[in-house]
Amino acid sequence: MSGLLEGKRILITGVITDSSIAFHTARVAQQQGAQVVLTGFGRLKLVERIAARLPEKAPVIELDVTNDQHLAGLADSVSEHVDGLDGVVHSIGYAPESCLGAEFMAAPWEDVSNTLQISAYSLNSLTRACLPLLGEGASVVGMDFDARVAWPAYDWMGVAKAALESTSRYLARELGPRGIRVNLVSAGPVRTMAAKSIPGFQQLEDTWGERAPLGWDVEDPEPVGRTVCTVLSDWLPKTTGSMIMTDGGFHALGA
Numbered sequence: 001m002s003g004l005l006e007g008k009r010i011l012i013t014g015v016i017t018d019s020s021i022a023f024h025t026a027r028v029a030q031q032q033g034a035q036v037v038l039t040g041f042g043r044l045k046l047v048e049r050i051a052a053r054l055p056e057k058a059p060v061i062e063l064d065v066t067n068d069q070h071l072a073g074l075a076d077s078v079s080e081h082v083d084g085l086d087g088v089v090h091s092i093g094y095a096p097e098s099c100l101g102a103e104f105m106a107a108p109w110e111d112v113s114n115t116l117q118i119s120a121y122s123l124n125s126l127t128r129a130c131l132p133l134l135g136e137g138a139s140v141v142g143m144d145f146d147a148r149v150a151w152p153a154y155d156w157m158g159v160a161k162a163a164l165e166s167t168s169r170y171l172a173r174e175l176g177p178r179g180i181r182v183n184l185v186s187a188g189p190v191r192t193m194a195a196k197s198i199p200g201f202q203q204l205e206d207t208w209g210e211r212a213p214l215g216w217d218v219e220d221p222e223p224v225g226r227t228v229c230t231v232l233s234d235w236l237p238k239t240t241g242s243m244i245m246t247d248g249g250f251h252a253l254g255a
């Protein structure tokens, strides 16, 4: 039986530990037949060590989404490994302490702009950098945490996610005529390095499993990885500019 992503060439950003959503997306993608190329930010040796735990060896390219040189050279670096891309996964987020669980109104613009650049604008930077390699039928997927409401402690990261949601819609609008889809997967809480840095995350973790109609396990990134792989596949051919919820159904309930 052939896999969901048989023959697909996928670039995946955001692996830093083996609990990263990106790691599990890469794992499921390989299990479904994809050829995966990773990017890593900063600690490349660490990312390579983590990448070695995937079912198949995956090359790692250095990418800081705020570095114009890295972005300008990305398509060439990717081309050393694959001759085009069928999918790109944006699994990147960062906010300094002042922007997460601190005093919301006191966060300085410099920190807020950093948060917005890395967590939202970079969906555009990454997609633009990969565009020479993306053809008809390609799928760009970003990772979201439902930003239609305000959460405890999520603060300026929530604002960045709202910007990410809007950015994905504008990219969908730009790239639809080329047959390129752009979507977000909005996940429930998963215990990763980024999540642990959010004060009050525990509070979310505790309520999620109790309230989600399908239940939710913060230690299990598999449902999120599977959903991202489905959006990368050919099985959502007319879905773009969408936010696909993978949260156990938490979003559907008022109380």
Ligand SMILES: NC(=O)c1ccc[n+]([C@@H]2O[C@H](COP(=O)([O-])OP(=O)(O)OC[C@H]3O[C@@H](n4cnc5c(N)ncnc54)[C@H](O)[C@@H]3O)[C@@H](O)[C@H]2O)c1
Binding pocket: 013, 014, 015, 016, 017, 019, 020, 021, 022, 040, 041, 063, 064, 065, 066, 090, 091, 092, 093, 094, 118, 143, 144, 145, 186, 187, 188, 189, 190, 191, 192, 193, 194, 195
């Ligand atoms: N963990 C959750 O509960 C959860 C829920 C919904 C959405 N998300 C989103 O999933 C994505 C991945 O996060 P995660 O939870 O797997 O955590 P993670 O810490 O494993 O991944 C975050 C990644 O962002 C990368 N990054 C930070 N700054 C960067 C930069 N300047 N350039 C390139 N990469 C940079 C880090 O290297 C890291 O790999 C994020 O967008 C996050 O907001 C996470």
